[in-house]
Amino acid sequence: MHAELTPVIAATAQWLTRAYPASGGAHAAALCEAQARQAVTVAARLRYPTAMDAALAGVAGPGGSARLDRLAGADDATAEALAEQPWRSWVDETVASWAACLLGDPGLADRAVAALGRAAGAVTGLAPTAYRRLLAPDAGDRRAAVLLRHPDLLAPVAALHRTGLLTRLTRGPALAA
Incomplete structure (x- = not known):
């Protein structure tokens, strides 16, 4: 794992668990977070396969959560809320979309991890x-x-960049260890 991806993975997993929260207590929240983090980690490694890709993402910045917030109907998508939550600037829309694809489609998750x-x-x-x-x-x-x-709930986010994920999996990512 490239160190430059750590803030992207943490922020994107946090966004997913806030947009699609766990149902039932602290233990459920931890299980939900683990699943989100695993999906985001796979998606980030596919999206940024080399150390150079990860470094460039760190320099350029991933883009933030504003569009995702609107799609998911987040209550805290106001400019004031975003200013108070700087972690949102590290959310990567493509990684979130790819993670949503993986969470909603077990077959696609199998293909991604195998790749x-x-x-x-x-x-x-x-x-x-x-x-x-x-x-x-x-x-x-x-x-x-x-x-x-839930595939239906994830659909708006997953649809954003599903084609890119499918292309990446079809072509076979040139990943570096």
Whole structure:
């Protein structure tokens, strides 16, 4: 994992869990966050496959959450709220869209993790077990993330950049370890 992606992954996962919150307590929130973080990590690694890509994203900035907030109908999408939550500037719209695709489509999530594994090899520890909550959520995971994994609710966000994800998976990303 490239260090430059850490703030993008953290902010984008936080955006997803706020837009599609867990249902039921602190434990459910932790399970929901784990699933969001795994999906965002896979999406970020696909989106920024090389150290140079990650560094450029860090320099240019990922763009922020404004458009995503409008699509998801976020209550706190006002300019004042955004100014009070600077983490939102680190949300990457494409990564959020790709993560939404992965969360709403288990087959696509399998393909994405397999693509990372093929490109990076065993050196980076991309065993499917590292993404168990994304790839094989148990009943507790599913209950906790009902909104986060609901394809109809995710559809507006997933549709933004689904074509780019499918293209990346079809062409086979040139990922660096």
